[in-house]
Structure formats: structure tokens, C-alpha cells
Amino acid sequence: DAKTTQPPSMDCAEGRAANLPCNHSTISGNEYVYWYRQIHSQGPQYIIHGLKNNETNEMASLIITEDRKSSTLILPHATLRDTAVYYCIVSPSGNTGKLIFGQGTTLQVKP
Amino acid sequence: DAGVIQSPRHEVTEMGQEVTLRCKPISGHNSLFWYRQTMMRGLELLIYFNNNVPIDDSGMPEDRFSAKMPNASFSTLKIQPSEPRDSAVYFCASSSQGFNYGYTFGSGTRLTVV
Numbered sequence: 001d002a003k004t005t006q007p008p009s010m011d012c013a014e015g016r017a018a019n020l021p022c023n024h025s026t027i028s029g030n031e032y033v034y035w036y037r038q039i040h041s042q043g044p045q046y047i048i049h050g051l052k053n054n055e056t057n058e059m060a061s062l063i064i065t066e067d068r069k070s071s072t073l074i075l076p077h078a079t080l081r082d083t084a085v086y087y088c089i090v091s092p093s094g095n096t097g098k099l100i101f102g103q104g105t106t107l108q109v110k111p
Numbered sequence: 112d113a114g115v116i117q118s119p120r121h122e123v124t125e126m127g128q129e130v131t132l133r134c135k136p137i138s139g140h141n142s143l144f145w146y147r148q149t150m151m152r153g154l155e156l157l158i159y160f161n162n163n164v165p166i167d168d169s170g171m172p173e174d175r176f177s178a179k180m181p182n183a184s185f186s187t188l189k190i191q192p193s194e195p196r197d198s199a200v201y202f203c204a205s206s207s208q209g210f211n212y213g214y215t216f217g218s219g220t221r222l223t224v225v
Contacts, residue, residue, distance in 0.1 A: 034213060036213070036214075042218065042219075043115075043202050043204070043216030043217055043218055043219055044154070044202070044204075044214075044216050045216070046213030046214060046215070047213075049213060087154075098144070098156055098159055098167060099144075099156070099214060100156060101146075101153060101154035101155075101156075102153070103153055104153075
């Protein structure tokens, strides 16, 4: 399985954009980039995923570099409720491949 | 939709006892996953099913652990006998091929073995 590298922790001011980086230099052509987050004591929550193109939904934007070796998750206006552990995962296409979680990035949004 | 439903939310049991965790996936989802989370090891995939068939159980730690999915709406994870090192939060998740909203996780079962 391809592996990802994320910084262990980041801070962000409330109302500002949070940019969470992820390196996945060994990603294969058929592997998607997935982002999940886990708020304390809750189950992980799906945020967004993409293959090549940049993606945006109501929660976040996903920017994938042209060589697909890295990506950035952008929370455009972080709130205190966005404080969580954010996981970047690569996995084969489709939702029935298994997701292997790493250690993630702990994002602390501060007032 | 009520989402993925897990029961019980909390379980405290004595070492050596049998423990059964339950999961009801989202209706229409055909894949189901069991994860375990501890501070030391993070989130670990234990086993997953496609169309009620176990596909990969390589993450099941020992023969003491077993999982079943008798039908599309129910799965169990059983530990027999339980040990203190099994204490963790156990999550169930479900997904549907072609459904672009990823996996949906349940709220988890916090297991404490004393």
C-alpha cells in the first residue's frame, strides 16, 4: 500500500484558511487520495477525495499536484469545531478498497 | 438515514469473558469494515466484508477474534476470551461501491477489559 507523510500537528487561527499538506510520493496511477478527520471521541468522518483534478465540496478543497506526489487539504474558513485529527490516505479506486490510516495531523484551531 | 449503528456504546468486562460487538451498516451499502483504535497503535483495520463475504482478515490480531456478517444488515465482532490488551475503541464503517461519499463510520464501542 502507498504510504503518506503528514506533519504531526498544526495550528490555525479561527476564520483563517487551514492548509494541511500530505506527501504520497509512491502513489500508483489507480489510487485516489482520501481525506478524513476525527473529532475527539467520534468516528472518523469523510471529507473529500480525488484522483487527479482538484476537488471542492461544502467542507473543503483538495489540491493535488500535477505529478500526484503530494496534496493539500484546504479548510477555507476554519472554526473551532474544525479542531480534529486529519488523515490523508491513498487507496485503490472505488469505495470497497480498504483504507489504512496513518497517524494524521492534529489541527488545533485557536480563537 | 440513521447512519452506521453500533452497540453497545460502552462495554466493561472481566478478563476471560466473551465480548460481542454489533454493527448495523447503512442500508444499501455492500462493504463493511471493522477498525480498532488505541493510543499506541492508532486506527487499525481488522477485517472487511464485501457483499457479506470476508475479503481480508489479515488485521485480526489473534484467533480469539472472529467476525461474521450473516446478512447485509448486521455484523458482529467477537472476542473470546477477552484480555486487558483488547481494551480499545472499536469502530464499524460501511460503504457502497460507486458512492462518492467515502466510508461512513459508526460512533464506536469503547471496550474496557479489567
